[in-house]
Amino acid sequence: MTTSFQSVGEAFTKTYYSLFDSNRSQLLPLYREQSMLSFEGSQFMGAQAIVNKLVELPFQRVKHEIVTCDCQPTMAVQPNGILISVSGNLVIDDNVNPMKFAQCFHLLPDPASPNNFWVHNDIFRLNLG
Amino acid sequence: MTTSFQSVGEAFTKTYYSLFDSNRSQLLPLYREQSMLSFEGSQFMGAQAIVNKLVELPFQRVKHEIVTCDCQPTMAVQPNGILISVSGNLVIDDNVNPMKFAQCFHLLPDPASPNNFWVHNDIFRLNLG
Numbered sequence: 638m639t640t641s642f643q644s645v646g647e648a649f650t651k652t653y654y655s656l657f658d659s660n661r662s663q664l665l666p667l668y669r670e671q672s673m674l675s676f677e678g679s680q681f682m683g684a685q686a687i688v689n690k691l692v693e694l695p696f697q698r699v700k701h702e703i704v705t706c707d708c709q710p711t712m713a714v715q716p717n718g719i720l721i722s723v724s725g726n727l728v729i730d731d732n733v734n735p736m737k738f739a740q741c742f743h744l745l746p747d748p749a750s751p752n753n754f755w756v757h758n759d760i761f762r763l764n765l766g
Numbered sequence: 767m768t769t770s771f772q773s774v775g776e777a778f779t780k781t782y783y784s785l786f787d788s789n790r791s792q793l794l795p796l797y798r799e800q801s802m803l804s805f806e807g808s809q810f811m812g813a814q815a816i817v818n819k820l821v822e823l824p825f826q827r828v829k830h831e832i833v834t835c836d837c838q839p840t841m842a843v844q845p846n847g848i849l850i851s852v853s854g855n856l857v858i859d860d861n862v863n864p865m866k867f868a869q870c871f872h873l874l875p876d877p878a879s880p881n882n883f884w885v886h887n888d889i890f891r892l893n894l895g
Contacts, residue, residue, distance in 0.1 A: 675836040675851075707804040707889045711840065711847070711872055718840070720849075722804075722870050722889040737893055739868035741851050743840055760836045760851040764866055764893050 646708030646721040649744060649754060654701035661691045667756050675760045687759070702726040702735065711743060719744040719754065727763070737764040775837030775850040778873060778883060783830035790820045796885050804889045816888070831855040831864065840872060848873040848883065856892070866893040 656663045668674075668684035681687045704725045711718035721742040726735035743758035785792045797803075797813035810816045833854045840847035850871040855864035872887035 673838045675838060678834070678836065705807070705891055707807065707891065709802045709804060709872075709887045709889065711887055720870065720872055720887045720889065722851075722868070722891065724868055724891050724893055737866075739851070739853055739891075739893065741849065741870045741889075743838075743849055743872070758838045758840055758849045760838065760849065760870075762834055762836065762851065762853050762868075764853055764868065 642710050642717075642719050643708045645754065646719050646742075646744070647706050649719075649742070650703060650706050650721060650723055653742075654703065657691070658700050661694075662688060664688055664691060668759075669755050669757075672756050673758050677762060696729045698730050700728040701738075702728070717746070718757065724764075738762065739764055771839050771846075771848050772837045774883065775848050775873070776835050778848075778871070779832060779835050779850060779852055782871075783832065786820070787829050790823075791817060793817055793820060797888075798884050798886075801885050802887050806891060825858045827859050829857040830867075831857070846875070847886065853893075867891065868893055 653667065665684055665688045668687050670683050672682070672684055672687055674681040674687040674690065676690060681690050702725050703723060705723065707722045709720045711720045721744065723740045725738055727738045728735045738761065740761045742756055744754035745757045747753040747755060782793070782796065794813055794817045797816050799812050801811070801813055801816055803810040803816040803819065805819060810819050831854050832852060834852065836851045838849045840849045850873065852869045854867055856867045857864045867890065869890045871885055873883035874886045876882040876884060
């Protein structure tokens with residue numbers, strides 16, 4: 638539970654939502670063939686299938702506001718992954734009232750470049766009232 | 767993403783909240799020395815420290831209602847962990863209105879008994895309105 642996990646996780650999260658909110662197709666390099674996405678209960682595997690799903694979401698404008706971002710290392714041995722649990726608000730198109738969401742990511746380091754991380758697991762849910 | 771991950775994760779989640787809601791001290795065997803808990807932003811490490819925190823929470827009666835429970839395998843190689851993301855409602859003492867919560871668990875198998883899992887990571891947050 639060193640601070641590096643928290644800072645890497647927070648930096649990843651900011652980058653992820655910045656790309657998501659500006660151009661979802663740019664998320665492709667963050668996923669790989671082994672990546673998994675559970676989006677509102679639907680499951681997708683592989684970078685292209687995941688990004689296809691995200692790109693096809695039926696809204697024009699979207700903004701993620703991060704409220705909390707908790708990070709932990711996921712393995713006792715190397716290579717060490719990072720678990721990120723995010724809660725936040727989602728503003729879509731011209732809607733005045735944001736929706737609450739919860740998303741968790743499990744990042745793994747690139748063996749060839751251990752300071753670079755990719756998304757092995759991604760679970761997204763709206764928290765509807 | 768075989769169904770076994772989902773069934774193991776769902777069974778774990780039901781057991782976890784059943785123990786939590788009846789006698790929190792019984793959660794001790796689910797954690798180990800390497801276990802981590804982030805509870806509303808505070809961090810704890812080790813089974814005893816984690817359970818001490820949970821036991822000391824200032825309410826008499828608590829009930830977790832699971833709304834969604836998404837599970838994914840966390841590693842491409844053995845031993846395979848399980849990531850669980852739960853959303854639900856929390857009813858405390860005599861409060862009429864439940865609070866929303868989000869919690870994620872990362873389970874790892876016991877090397878000596880691979881069908882038994884323990885909690886390596888645990889992140890809990892209330893989703894306040």
